[in-house]
Structure formats: C-alpha cells, structure tokens
Amino acid sequence: xxxxxxxxxxxxxxxxxxxxxxxxxxxxxxxxxxxxxxxxxxxxxxxxxxxxxxxxxxxxxxxxxxxxxxxxxxxxxxxxxxxxxxxxxxxxxxxxxxxxxxxxxxxxxxxxxxxxxxxxxxxxxxxxxxxxxxxxxxxxxxxxxxxxxxxxxxxxxxxxxxxxxxxxxxxxxxxxxxxxxxxxxxxxxxxxxxxxxxxxxxxxxxxxxxxxxxxxxxxxxxxxxxxxxxxxxxxxxxxxxxxxxxxxxxxxxxxxxxxxxxxxxxxxxxxxxxxxxxxxxxxxxxxxxxxxxxxxxxxxxxxxxxxxxxxxxxxxxxxxxxxxxxxxxxxxxxxxxxxxxxxxxxxxxxxxxxxxxxxxxxxxxxxxxxxxxxxxxxxxxxxxxxxxxxxxxxxxxxxxxxxxxxxxxxxxxxxxxxxxxxxxxxxxxxxxxxxxxxxx
Numbered sequence: 001x002x003x004x005x006x007x008x009x010x011x012x013x014x015x016x017x018x019x020x021x022x023x024x025x026x027x028x029x030x031x032x033x034x035x036x037x038x039x040x041x042x043x044x045x046x047x048x049x050x051x052x053x054x055x056x057x058x059x060x061x062x063x064x065x066x067x068x069x070x071x072x073x074x075x076x077x078x079x080x081x082x083x084x085x086x087x088x089x090x091x092x093x094x095x096x097x098x099x100x101x102x103x104x105x106x107x108x109x110x111x112x113x114x115x116x117x118x119x120x121x122x123x124x125x126x127x128x129x130x131x132x133x134x135x136x137x138x139x140x141x142x143x144x145x146x147x148x149x150x151x152x153x154x155x156x157x158x159x160x161x162x163x164x165x166x167x168x169x170x171x172x173x174x175x176x177x178x179x180x181x182x183x184x185x186x187x188x189x190x191x192x193x194x195x196x197x198x199x200x201x202x203x204x205x206x207x208x209x210x211x212x213x214x215x216x217x218x219x220x221x222x223x224x225x226x227x228x229x230x231x232x233x234x235x236x237x238x239x240x241x242x243x244x245x246x247x248x249x250x251x252x253x254x255x256x257x258x259x260x261x262x263x264x265x266x267x268x269x270x271x272x273x274x275x276x277x278x279x280x281x282x283x284x285x286x287x288x289x290x291x292x293x294x295x296x297x298x299x300x301x302x303x304x305x306x307x308x309x310x311x312x313x314x315x316x317x318x319x320x321x322x323x324x325x326x327x328x329x330x331x332x333x334x335x336x337x338x339x340x341x342x343x344x345x346x347x348x349x350x351x352x353x354x355x356x357x358x359x360x361x362x363x364x365x366x367x368x369x370x371x372x373x374x375x376x377x378x379x380x381x382x383x384x385x386x387x388x389x390x391x392x393x394x395x396x397x398x399x400x401x402x403x404x405x406x407x408x409x410x411x412x413x414x415x416x417x418x419x420x421x422x423x424x425x426x427x428x429x430x431x432x433x434x435x436x437x438x439x440x
Contacts, residue, residue: 120155121163126182129153132201134177134270135193141170144193153180153189160186169194177201177224177269201269207280209262209390210312212353213253216260216388220267220276230273238274242281244288248302250384258305258385259284287391291398302384308397309385313349314408315393316416322393324418326400328408333380338406339422343379350375353386 119125131151135144145161148154163186164170174195184192192199205223207216217231236252248255256277261284267276288301297304311325329345336343350373351366352358359366367376372383389397405418407425412432419425 116155120159121186123183123185123188127152128182130179130181132177133180133193135173135175136270137175139173139175141165141173144173148189151180153182153184154186160189163187164190175270175272202266203269204264204266206264207260207262207388209393210387211260211262212387213257213260216280217253223267224269225267225271226273226276231277234273234277238277240278240281242285244285244301245281247300248384254384256281258302258309258388260388261287262388262390288394291391291394297398303381304394304397305389306381306385308389308393309387310345310347310349310382311396312387312389312393313352314347314416316410316414319392319396320401321416322396323399323401324403324405325408325416326396327403328405328418330400331404331406335406336379341406345375345379345381347375350382350386353382 129152131153133147133151133153139147141161141164145154145157145164148160149157154160167187167190169187169190172194173190174193174197176193176195176197178193178197178200180189180192180199191197203223203225205220205225207219211219213235217228220226220231221228232253235256240255242259244259245255250257260277260280263283265279265283267279292301299307307326307329310329311322314325315322329347331338332341332343332345335341348362351362351369353373354369354371355366367374370377372378373386375382403418404420407419407422408416409419409425409429409432411417411428417428419428
C-alpha cells in the first residue's frame with residue numbers, strides 16, 4: 001500500500017474524541033457522525049473552481065488530507081422552564097372582565113360629559129330665565145363669556161369660546177344691552193348680541209321742546225341710551241355731514257345746539273353715540289324739508305333756528321303767543337332806531353342760557369355777563385341757538401305775526417303781555433314788580 005492510500009485509509013486521532021473514552025464509545029460516535037453525514041453535499045456536489053490560465057493545480061495531497069466536515073447539529077430548543085406559561089381560564093376571564101369594565105366606565109364618563117356639553121350647547125333642560133345682558137365697549141370674548149356664565153346662560157365657558165371661534169361669530173358681537181334667555185342655544189346667544197339682533201333692548205325717549213344739548217345728553221344717559229361723556233366726545237370729534245350745518249360757524253356741542261330735533265325716539269340701550277346724534281339730526285332734516293318746501297327765507301336757516309330757540313324759551317305755549325314773540329324779535333331787528341332800542345333784543349332767556357342753573361329772576365350781575373349770547377350787551381341775534389326748538393316755534397319763526405309790538409313781559413297771570421311803546425310796557429312792569437327799566 002502506498003503512502004497516499006495509507007493516509008486515506010488510516011484514522012487520525014482527534015484530541016478529546018478517542019482518548020480517555022470508554023471502549024467502543026469512539027467507534028459509536030464515529031459511526032453516528034458518518035451515518036448522519038450528507039455525502040452528496042459534502043463531496044459529490046463539490047465542483048472545483050475554474051482553473052486560471054497558468055495557475056498550477058493544487059497538490060493532490062491537500063485534497064486527500066482534508067477531512068469531511070460534520071454537519072452542525074441543530075440548536076437545542078430552550079428549556080421548558082423558560083417558555084411563557086399560558087394563563088389559566090379563570091385568569092383570562094378576570095382580565096377580560098377588567099378590560100370590559102374599564103371600557104364601560106370610560107364610555108359612561110364620555111357619554112355623560114358629551115350629554116352635558118350637548119345640553120349646554122343646545123340649551124336643553126335649562127330652567128327658564130330671562131336677563132338683561134350688556135356688552136360694554138372694550139369687552140373681549142372672555143369678558144362676554146364670563147358674564148354669560150355669571151348670568152346662568154351657559155355652563156361651560158371653554159366650550160362657548162371654542163364654538164364662537166369655530167363659527168366666526170366673535171367679531172360680530174356689538175356693544176349694547178340685549179334681552180337674552182336660557183332657551184337660546186350658543187348660536188342664538190351669539191346672534192342676539194350682534195348689531196342685527198332682534199332681542200337687543202330698546203328704550204323710548206322723548207326729548208322735550210326747548211331742551212338744550214346738555215339737557216338732551218343727560219336725558220339720553222339717564223335712559224340708558226349712552227353716556228354724556230360718549231355723546232360729548234362724538235360731538236367734539238365726529239363729522240356730521242348735513243347741508244344745514246355747512247354754513248354754521250360753530251363747533252362741538254355748540255354746532256349741534258338747535259338741531260337735535262325734539263321728538264319721541266326709540267333707541268337701543270348702550271347705543272353708539274355717533275349713531276344717536278345722527279338719528280336726531282336726520283329727523284331735523286326730514287322735518288325741515290317739509291316745513292321749508294314752499295318758504296322763501298328772508299334770513300338764513302341758522303338765524304331762523306336761533307329766533308325759534310328764543311321763541312321756545314319765552315313762550316307760554318299758545319300759537320298766538322309764539323307768533324307775537326316772533327313779531328317782537330323781527331321788529332327789533334329790522335327797526336333798530338325805534339324808541340331808542342338800538343337793535344338790542346334784551347331777552348332774558350339768552351342770559352339764562354349762560355347760567356349753570358336757570359333762575360326765576362335774573363340779577364344785575366347776570367345781565368352784565370359778557371358773552372355774545374347776552375342780548376342785553378350785544379345787538380342783534382345771539383351767537384347761536386339757545387335750545388332745540390320744536391316745530392311750532394320754527395313755524396312761528398318762519399311766519400311771525402304782523403304786529404307793531406316791540407315789548408312783552410310775562411305777567412303774574414302766567415301770560416305774556418305785549419306792548420308797542422316803552423311807556424305802556426314800563427307801567428305794566430312797575431305794577432308787576434315795581435321796576436321801571438326797559439327790560440323784556
């Protein structure tokens with residue numbers, strides 16, 4: 001036998017395999033190894049790599065000496081102790097019950113909250129209640145929401161604010177006073193605190209004939225329409241584009257004096273001051289368009305209103321009285337040289353206008369007050385109207401009585417008495433008061 005055949009047939013000793021093992025153990029292990037060996041995969045399927053040109057064949061000894069590689073034994077499965085133990089039936093049932101109970105509790109809570117939110121949003125199951133609700137200037141949506149909560153109209157402030165934002169109704173909220181109730185849902189509440197609300201509270205205000213601007217503003221404040229401060233600020237800063245004011249050389253409240261037409265009005269509570277003033281001025285324009293439709297004026301309109309305002313303050317109320325007072329004024333203006341009058345109207349009402357409070361009897365100090373409104377010191381008409389005259393006085397100013405009266409005085413009987421000459425006037429005056437000065 002050659003060396004190659006001998007090496008191929010002999011068994012090599014591998015440490016730890018044949019030595020120190022019981023007899024027959026090595027042979028048994030060897031038999032098992034070769035019995036499990038896949039010969040087709042170990043040798044028969046092997047194909048040599050293509051021979052590169054010029055490369056020598058590997059030595060045959062290396063091929064013969066290479067031992068077969070035993071297959072890797074399959075991995076042992078994990079011990080049974082390390083595997084997850086399946087739950088017993090009672091434990092599975094308990095876990096399922098806990099899960100179901102948790103789902104039911106959460107569903108109940110969500111359903112309860114959802115129902116309460118829905119009730120609040122849709123105004124369901126609420127106790128009937130009606131309130132007067134005011135949105136003040138400068139109020140934010142948070143302020144409005146707080147007030148609605150305080151009045152018991154809503155329950156969830158955060159939900160109302162979210163609804164207002166999503167529906168884009170926040171910007172439509174308007175200052176004013178509104179009549180709201182618990183039957184209104186979120187949408188109705190927001191709609192009814194806007195400028196188009198039919199639930200906005202109104203108030204009826206009657207401005208008497210002869211009220212000054214200051215008195216009219218105070219009446220509007222007392223009635224809850226708007227404040228004197230806001231009205232005055234509007235009179236001072238806003239522009240009122242009316243043809244009858246174009247030639248008036250006055251500003252602020254003096255510009256408005258005489259043109260806030262006395263009448264009965266219905267205003268929104270907490271209304272915008274500018275809109276209120278414009279409402280009064282527009283009414284004046286409407287009334288005067290009818291009164292002046294067929295009139296040819298010898299005086300401009302502002303002078304007519306000044307004369308009418310004096311008539312309003314001097315009259316006892318009858319139409320004859322008004323027309324007679326008008327005739328005195330025109331006679332004095334147009335005949336300044338008569339009886340030494342000098343064109344002075346000498347009307348007490350023009351001095352009363354300068355005082356903070358009206359007096360029953362004027363003092364000499366009052367008569368000496370230096371003002372273009374004082375018709376004792378300044379000839380002709382005062383600088384502007386002294387009140388807001390009604391239509392009867394305006395009609396009298398447009399159509400004065402045809403008389404030769406130059407004097408008049410209120411008697412103890414409550415009626416005005418008219419005179420042509422100063423002598424007759426002074427005699428009557430002395431009988432009434434003991435004075436003999438030429439005063440009307």
